[in-house]
Amino acid sequence: MLLDQIIFFIFAAIALAGAVLVVTSRNAIHSAIWLITSLLATAGIYLLLRAEFLFAVQIILYVGGIMVLFIFVIMLVNLDVAIRQIQFNRQTSVALVLALAVGGLLPLAHYFLGREITLPPPHVAELGPNTEAVGQALFARYMVPFEIASVLLLVAMIGAVVMAKRRV
Amino acid sequence: MADTRTTDFPNVTQTVLGADELILNMGPQHPSTHGVLRVKLRMDGERITGTECIIGYLHRGVEKIAEHRSYPQFAPYVDRMDYVAAVSNGLGYCEAVEKLMGAEAPPRARVVRTILTELQRIASHLLWLGTHALDIGALTPLFYCFREREEILKIFEKYCGARLTTHAFRIGGLLYETYDGFEEDVKRFCNDFANRVDEYETLLTSNRIWLERTKGVGIISAADAIAIGATGPVVRASGLKWDIRKAMPYAAYDQFEFDIPTGKTGDTYDRYLVRMEEMRQSRRICLQAVDNIPTGPIMAKVGKVLKPPVGEVYHSIEAPKGELGYYIVSDGTTQPYRVRVRPPSFINLQALDQMARGCLVADIVAIIGTLDIVLGEVDR
């Protein structure tokens, strides 16, 4: 149905516009706000892909957790001075060309080789209730990676505490 | 308002976190500086590393005015210093001038003065309790306190026609005889009040949040308090049993029995407990006094025109906030040569810096509240 495609374009446009503004905003707080916008649009895209659980995780963890942390830090390190300085470094032009070249590879490949490289046809099988499926996979097949991820988080937590607590 | 551009601290920028510190300008317009006190807080995050009080926003030159008024004319002015304890101010001034003249108020006047002053002490402490609790975030005690304070103010109004700045006493005694039913009013108030103090205490004394907010906050040792010159509940909460009512009795305090409550640690909680107990003791004094009001004249013979002999006098009383002293120099005319007031709030306020260092920004509010300052008295 067409509705899905319209929704996709709306969310994609918001995500892309937000992303561009993240990179170009002078003020870090504005960057953060645009990043939040972009992340929310991405959450919408997850919903479009029937990944409801990921949608909730994206908003609770990414937007409600990580982005609050970002804004918190931006407010702590008062950036009044930083705003008035030059925002882009000296390698900007080179970086732009390189990044766009890498980013252009996919459209080029699609344009020239689009007919030869095709995705296998999509599976029609329904995934069933998303949360249950994710839970089953996470705690059965991906048990070890899950535990490793929790160790990673613990290490990060200790690291962050040590880092922020140190007084020189 | 937070305004860092006018800071007096050298080398300070606006950064919140980093090598430098944050300057928060608290007051003169702030909900919990009890008037127009302005405190500059030097902070590291939310932790206070230094304070600086800026006073004078309510300065009216009361002491200078005294030099151009006759002795009785100046009496209403002292009511405007500690305007929540006007009766106590008036008592101190009247007794100081009486001492200067060598006169003495008749016994009946002295007992009535004692009753009114103790009621005023209760009223002042009630106002302190209400606003202090409000500063710490408890909304309800304020209204309970005002309910009882209203009863006291009604007694004042019936006695002398004014509620706040009463000008109740005259040099040499009293101008007004007590009204019919004065004793009953005071007794009724005292009887009701016993339960009311318990009611406040049930709201606060054993409340966990209240304990956490006041215990160990704003500690000052007895030695430090003495060094600063702090008096009243501030020094008593640190453990020093110093009360002018006992040490140098004035009015009729030597006739009545009462205890001087003291604290141990000198923190905000002890000051709270001391003041609560003082209210009970004041009630006790009132009850004793109201049954024993002697009959007789209410005014000593001081003459129409007051001309004290050349000389000087210092007289101090135990005002609700501490030692309120008047130093009066007379050159033999109808007007004082010099009047100097020793206001308890002003001197107790000096303890602020010592109490606040190392506390959080929320504690400074509790500490200003616990010092029980009145800016009218600090600035004069």
Next chain:
Amino acid sequence: MDALLHYFTQPQNYLPLIFILVIVAVLPLLAGYVVLMERKIMADMQARLGPMRVGPHGLLQPLADAVKLLIKEDIIPEEADKVVFLLAPLISVTAAMTAYAAIPFGPGFQIAEMNIGILFILAVSSMGIFGIVLAGWASNNHYSLLGALRGAAQVVSYEVAAGLAVVTAVLLAGTLSTRQLVMAQISEQTGTGYWFIFLAPVAFFIFVVASVAETNRAPFDLPEAESELVAGYMTEYSGFRWSIFFLAEYAAMIVVASLATILFLGGWSRPFANTRVFDFMDYAPPVLLGGFGLYCLYRLLKQPAAWQKLVMLIFGGILLLLAAAVALPLTGLQLGSVSVAGWKPAIHGGFWFVAKVVAYLYFFMWIRFTFPRYRFDQLMRLGWHFLIPVSLVNIFAVAGGLIIHRQQQVGLEVAMFFATLVTLAAALLFAWLAERRPPAHAVENEF
């Protein structure tokens, strides 16, 4: 076009739109009356009368306040970041109001039934913190900034505790859908048949404390602590923008009250819905509403002015109408082919839901007027050193109890009782540990 027309003639498609309109239209009014309720309760607890002048017994006070706020000058500080300053209240109110999408106010009254309903509400309401933080930052005022920093730290911390308490209820119900969570508490066929407050009282307690902190209400109202930070993040706001923050705060309060109702208090179900002895409680709604309505009419006679009588008449009439609506399903009338008795779940469900929400709000207000305010470090310590450990233990205990219940054929009530005992023991341990810790002022470099 025909497809669209067809789409919007289906009840399941147009009903949500109507519900959205109802909620958006009614919520500001409702928030206004919650404020009036709060002021009246506060007045009652403080031996005064509260608003009495605008309308009889202050019944029109919310409208007067709204008009006052709307016509006040809208001040934007010169040094503020204008765009963010304007954006912040909108974020707050949007986050609060979006959460209503997943709340089932009754068996039929829900905008969107989704299989991650609880997660959706948690996710969306967690966005509200950005309103506070950005408002505080954009105002360019030290009080606002301190309020915002406090708000961010506080809400993020207590969200963890609230989330863990929610997990307990989700464990017991085995679903994330708000509607099925309620169903699990109503009947034994679809779940346990007990309100989860009885099965997991500790989780409910944790949720209550955390929800107070999350909505920045006293005794955890540190971001806007008026005696310390003037008005915290709202210091520079005035007029309409300030009232939007106000609306957001009260909307968020209603959201957490609804959440507590859904998770622990059985949603729209009547108390003891499964016990026949208590069936007389079905008559409580009409009696209560009718009683209030008649009392309004009785007070009508005492109003001094004609227009006040009119206002009283309107309020009494509305209450009597509601009473009639609630009484209707009990009459057993037949309207044509429709049996009125069939409407009972919908109508009475709404009543009980609202009643529980109001009771929860009353509790909020009660503690606000009773307790002093926590200090920031004490608040953090309470959250991280007590609530979060206890809720973790609680989850383990409840999960263990469920396993024992399922595998050992132990009754659910018994299993949950022992789970609660375990949790309480752990709570005592944590409280004891917290007592032993030195007080904050002695600890240097804590932050």
Next chain:
Amino acid sequence: MNVPTHWFVFLSMALFTIGVIGVLTRRNVIVILMSIELILNAVNINLVAFSRHFSQVDGQIFAIFIIADAAAEAAVGLGIIIAFFKNRETVLADEMDLLKW
């Protein structure tokens, strides 16, 4: 599946490129960190899109791991920034030219 999967791949690519540009060109470390979040997010879109395409949840699991990783990265990164800011009073990447201070 009404939206072709390769649309999501293109969106992901575009977001990724923007993120890379941000990382390579900005001087402000915080914005660089945010650009990294953009890159991670682009990868997530890709994973979830293919998870949908093949009707397997594995992609979503990886996305969850990546979000966890992003949280860890943000915590450590921001911790470093705060520690650095305390010492040097700057958040500009090209002024961070000391390995030890």
